[in-house]
Ligand SMILES: Cc1cc2nc3c(=O)[nH]c(=O)nc-3n(C[C@H](O)[C@H](O)[C@H](O)COP(=O)(O)OP(=O)(O)OC[C@H]3O[C@@H](n4cnc5c(N)ncnc54)[C@H](O)[C@@H]3O)c2cc1C
């Protein structure tokens with residue numbers, strides 16, 4: 327079976343969920359080999375084996391964490407040359423898309439970003455499904471030059487376990503000076519408690535202008551925490567400074583595709599829908615029955631969020647106890 | 649400082665965007681065209697850096713004839729001059745080809761800083777800054793929510809899910825911006841009048857020493873095989889709160905096994 331490279335996203339020893347999604351997708355079309363940068367591979371190995379990794383290429387060097395994007399593209403380009411994989415799968419996070427872009431230039435290959443599904447065509451080539459224009463159109467695309475580089479949207483695939491040997495194979499790649507020009511000198515972590523990452527979360531609770539103030543976002547956080555969800559916000563809310571900008575969902579913010587998206591006090595402007603329309607289930611609370619967000623709702627409550635949401639939190643609490 | 653800002657004309661999100669039935673490329677005639685929103689922030693950042701360090705701001709755009717409107721708008725905000733790459737053979741260029749063409753233009757103009765939006769609203773690839781940095785062999789300063797430079801060194805805040813990273817490099821560099829970086833100015837009446845007289849150089853592929861086989865649909869490494877309009881979502885259940893809205897919402901969540 328053809329080898330498919332899967333770039334692991336991890337923080338130290340914990341493999342991110344999106345990597346298990348990529349492995350699930352890769353297994354359908356070939357034999358997945360994980361590419362692991364930095365240390366911690368021994369710790370992550372069990373999880374990779376659980377999702378069918380055949381091999382784990384480990385490139386353990388601080389360069390991957392010390393410089394922006396380029397060293398990872400360098401490593402993948404090396405592996406594309408020596409292993410001649412059928413495709414390279416990368417998570418379509420901000421960084422992942424950039425790695426994919428540099429890798430495409432390095433290898434002269436086509437890149438598909440934000441892919442939500444992968445199929446094989448009659449000739450055995452890979453065809454990626456993408457959802458564009460805020461979910462209005464679904465396109466099927468293929469790569470016709472080089473090694474297909476596929477950036478897959480987190481949460482688009484349901485991870486399914488299947489055992490694999492996950493044999494560790496160290497790789498050494500000399501990272502040239504040309505890939506070490508943008509040096510990471512510090513990391514500033516914003517307060518976000520123990521909540522899951524926005525693009526990875528299976529439930530996202532978002533608040534909009536209807537909240538009326540930054541303080542009221544505590545209600546959104548409370549609802550999110552009762553469900554183990556991530557918190558998102560509309561642009562009206564981030565522009566007003568009620569919630570940090572990196573949590574904005576939409577055209578100029580994050581694209582999320584969770585199992586459940588809850589839009590609270592959000593009208594559903596096209597630019598907001600662009601970032602959440604492919605969510606599997608959508609729930610809405612809005613006092614205006616004409617709000618366009620209701621068009622997307624699987625379940626909607628027309629009502630005052632300050633009455634509906636506290637009751638909802640209480641009911642969730644009761645059920646958790648009972 | 650020689651600052652180049654990349655500007656892309658995109659279909660307005662408010663109008664209905666379509667793909668062409670014949671070759672599945674973006675139908676640029678169907679929708680109203682506007683400047684890509686994040687590019688306003690890129691222009692603003694370029695102008696602010698020029699105010700601090702002197703030099704010139706050059707707008708570079710690749711696109712059809714009517715992209716000239718986006719260029720005029722950029723000039724009316726205060727940029728000095730522009731380069732418009734336009735050629736029938738460019739239609740349908742994918743990200744990889746676009747980056748090759750723009751890298752070639754940047755080779756001609758030279759630069760200390762290239763500033764662009766971190767993502768466009770039509771393609772939404774978010775890869776151009778990385779591709780250009782790779783092609784030009786300069787530092788990638790992407791997803792910047794803050795830029796500081798003394799004319800030789802550059803430091804940015806690189807926006808991340810968890811907050812931001814600080815990143816350092818040396819000029820020349822490629823910078824892509826997120827909307828948090830600044831508040832773009834509106835063109836003044838004087839700016840709009842002045843823009844009419846500012847020089848815009850028009851380049852064809854041949855002017856860049858490239859030919860039609862290196863651009864457009866023909867050269868693109870990716871291809872849209874087919875597309876379909878998404879079926880409308882099945883209508884959901886909408887209830888009006890009569891003091892039990894939260895309870896009903898909880899019931900729904902339970903029925904879908906979310907709680
Ligand atoms: C180029 C461009 C890019 C953009 N990108 C984005 C983006 O990435 N993300 C994004 O979100 N937006 C984006 N926008 C902005 C978008 O057009 C909308 O302005 C924005 O999404 C509106 O946010 P909102 O729904 O929170 O506010 P509003 O549209 O003001 O809606 C607030 C809603 O809350 C309801 N409400 C008020 N009080 C209550 C209450 N007590 N109980 C219940 N409901 C209540 C109201 O009925 C209303 O429907 C973009 C715009 C442009 C032009």
Ligand SMILES: Nc1ncnc2c1ncn2[C@@H]1O[C@H](COP(=O)(O)O)[C@@H](O)[C@H]1O
Pocket residue numbers: 654655656684686687690708709710711743746750763764765766767768769771772773774775776777
């Ligand atoms: N044809 C183009 N001409 C000039 N700049 C472009 C072009 N395409 C993309 N850009 C720039 O690259 C950014 C990101 O675009 P994209 O990679 O298409 O999402 C945009 O915000 C523009 O600044």
